[in-house]
């Protein structure tokens with residue numbers, strides 16, 4: 001059974017030389033605009049034959065480093081600088097970006113759990129379908145920017161997944177190393193079904209993602225890491241000329257058991273270890289203090305394993321089931 005065509009139409013050519021700024025137009029009929037559309041910004045820069053990179057941000061609407069780096073690149077990148085094509089979509093889930101929320105306010109769908117999407121589904125499902133059936137097949141390499149958003153914070157890393165095919169994994173790891181974030185992460189997802197990552201990797205594409213700090217805003221440092229990484233990936237792909245801009249990068253992974261820690265009560269978080277610090281198995285990681293009474297001891301959450309604190313819950317209040325901490329292993333050379 002073949003799928004119906006996507007309702008999304010680009011307002012610019014995707015395969016013409018030069019630099020074109022436009023939108024992916026998705027018809028969206030609603031009370032305040034009967035024949036209205038969602039307009040997802042897109043830039044395509046192309047110069048002759050060569051590889052294609054698809055660079056995406058705003059998969060989640062409350063993460064800013066990727067959108068900053070990609071807005072800068074869309075503004076600055078000139079066709080003469082490249083060989084091949086760069087497709088830049090800084091605000092993939094545009095309705096979520098406009099609302100500053102992780103998931104879309106229109107249908108409550110998390111784009112990064114909606115792949116491969118549905119051309120006749122909800123708004124977010126239609127966006128997923130367009131990316132995976134139209135844009136990703138054009139690409140040799142895909143970089144999808146993430147940060148922690150409003151509820152998580154991470155040490156800054158580029159990531160490649162553990163994959164069944166060693167050649168495919170090696171391609172992704174090489175691109176991840178070229179990004180040259182302060183940390184280079186090899187990971188297995190805790191919730192891989194429906195992710196863009198999985199859908200892109202299933203098509204055999206070279207894929208890397210990132211987590212670059214978080215908390216629902218950017219910093220000078222986090223934006224610099226994202227901007228440098230985007231250009232490094234284009235250089236690695238042979239699209240942009242010039243040498244990689246490199247600095248120290250520590251290899252880490254979260255492939256072992258016990259990396260993730262989840263809250264088994266509600267309360268107020270007192271961190272006892274900061275991001276980037278080392279912790280021993282069994283050592284106190286954080287306290288969760290009650291917020292409804294005084295005079296009680298906190299629930300102290302111990303580290304499930306030894307390693308580097310690579311991710312943490314960001315808001316001061318903790319809800320039952322929140323991901324509190326991610327402890328990564330430092331990979332020996």
Ligand code: CA
Pocket residue numbers: 060063146147148149
């Ligand atoms: Ca994210």
